[in-house]
Amino acid sequence: MESESALKGLSALAQEARLSVFRLLVKAGPEGMAAGEIARHLAIPANTLSAQLTVLSNADLIQARREGRSIIYAVRFETMRDLLIFLTRDCCAGHAEVCAPLAEIALRGCSAGTGDKDETPARSCCS
Amino acid sequence: MESESALKGLSALAQEARLSVFRLLVKAGPEGMAAGEIARHLAIPANTLSAQLTVLSNADLIQARREGRSIIYAVRFETMRDLLIFLTRDCCAGHAEVCAPLAEIALRGCSAGTGDKDETPARSCCS
């Protein structure tokens, strides 16, 4: 990922509502969640949410598919992975105090959880 | 790191000039770089750069110290580490396709480089 895409991704996530949407979609996993359901969850007007989903889509962080009358959004994990790798290389290069703890988190992976009090139990992964 | 700090960090990095400044400071390492030198490197007017450095400082991503007439800025790696961990937990939870490659990068650490053609040789780290 070059810095232009990274910038798009960062900008997309750098807003409260959009970060919430993204976090919700991460929880929802590959099956995703319908726009309306997201709107209900986060109490955002449909048209406002739509604009925010467009920003996330343009950054390639999420992906839409139609299912009946609903449009289902799901995270594109490859993009998020690439963004994380970009940032890690940018700030890790030469600095063990960043690399090491991050590696540990990534290895332990999901078992760590998000720290939210309302979080759902983590699934097993990262063999 | 809670989402408010993460948001600050993301916003700070979500701008072309600021991302460049940050990347430059990462390269510069703990010794940091004087504001004027940054400005010369990136061809940004001093006062504009100053505003951008303020944003990065407020997000705690960089730290200033005075040295004679110069003010030296250096990356705060703990903050960047926390931001990366926040993002990793947010998007890695349950998804090996994100965790695994990221863990590998973090373990190999700096040896990977940034991919830029003008990058300096990576230093050894991450034993």
Added chain:
DNA sequence: TCATTGATTCCAGAATTATGGAAATATAGC
């Protein structure tokens, strides 16, 4: 075809962020 539901687009006003000229502040050397 018509009504309903789910979602988007259009648009304009509000809010925030970015930029840089001019003036001010801080340090150093003479």
Added chain:
DNA sequence: GCTATATTTCCATAATTCTGGAATCAATGA
């Protein structure tokens, strides 16, 4: 104290982003 250098603050303008009402589009079912 005076001058030069390094940087910041003040301030106004420009640019961008955010928000939501109203209208529109798409799919479903009767």
